[in-house]
Amino acid sequence: MQSQAKAHGPLAGIKVLELGTLIAGPFCSRMLAEFGAEVIKVESPDGGDPLRQWRVLKDGTSLWWSVQARNKKSITLNMKQEQARKIAKRLALDADIIIENYRPGVLEKWELGFEDLKAINPATIMVRLSGYGQTGPLKDLPGFGAIGESMGGLRYVSGHADRPPVRVGISIGDSVAALHGVIGAMMALRHRDVTGGRWNGKQGEACVAGQGQMVDVALYESVFNLMESLVPEFDHAGVVRERTGGALPGIVPSNTYTTAEGENIVIAGNGDAIFHRLMKAIDRDDLAQDPGLVRNDGRVPRTAEIDEAIQTWCSGRDIDTALQILKAADVPVGKIYSVRDMMSDPQFLARQMFEQHAFEDGTPVKLPAITPKMSETPGQTQWLGPRLGQHNQEVLSGLGYSDAEITQMLADKII
Known part of the structure; x- marks a missing residue:
């Protein structure tokens, strides 16, 4: 594994707090980490992010994890405990961007909601990814990528006309939502900076700062945003786009x-x-x-x-x-x-679309290279997905906790 060198890239100096699991939220923060942001990922001490055990494993940890959590710092916080929530709040107030994908209302219950943080730090930027968004009659329901793909229209048009709809072979709904989250975060960061910049105060102190905002990303709306001319075709001409297999209807051949x-x-x-x-x-x-x-x-x-x-x-x-x-x-x-074709294809190789790395035991592994490619500030993989709680000492020490206090937190199952 590569050493955890000082971050560089267009987002160097930007602090991100990730409060989320699995795909949408973590993929959003992953892209920020790939371009230099310091991403602190909060995980439960009881097993961490479930994605650690998804799909193909190496030594009990998902190979997917090595990509999804690259460049992130993992700390463990038992959010059932008040002290853990206080630590999370300190991290949130110090962050430029907070990314979360819990059900709406969970952060509010922990006093970590957008309004809670904005009352102290007006420059708070919070990216909230959920199945149905933070408002509306469905907001409290659990939302997964498959549901977002279905409600957003993608599943209806995928497959052959004489068969049931099919899914794309990856979690496309989650990933599309994550990309919308990245775009929203960058626009919010720009707005904050032109209206005053980062908050430099302390809790309880008034301080001039730029204007933060909430980026409300719904999975189904992110998918819906990709659906081309679906709405005007139906509204104006009564056309319902249907499944057409591999063909592109109306554009021939x-x-x-x-x-x-x-x-x-x-x-x-x-x-x-x-x-x-x-x-x-x-x-x-x-x-x-x-x-x-x-x-x-x-x-x-x-x-x-x-x-x-x-x-x-x-x-x-x-x-x-x-x-x-x-x-x-x-x-x-x-x-x-197929992936086999990709790994030997001259175009993929010429564009350096694979990176060679190694796990901590020295076993080599290839990862997909970082995109987009930027001429002056390219992204970089500094380290693979971290061990659970690997950065507890570093992050908590940075908040001012002593070694003895951190040891006690571990004993009290706070971290």
């Missing part, structure tokens, strides 16, 4: 096709000039020269005919030959990648 050996490729020949090149490349000059197919609105009614022509051509060729011919014709085409 764009679909998934199967080659001779059963492998799948995506072909996007929906631009007018691209369509012409595609038809010539697959030896269908008759379609390339058909005046009724020159524009997309003419191709849409003949979608089945065009797809059949492309599929017939693909069925007679192996995937490498099909890719070579279509790329030579400057037609957007791509193989559907």
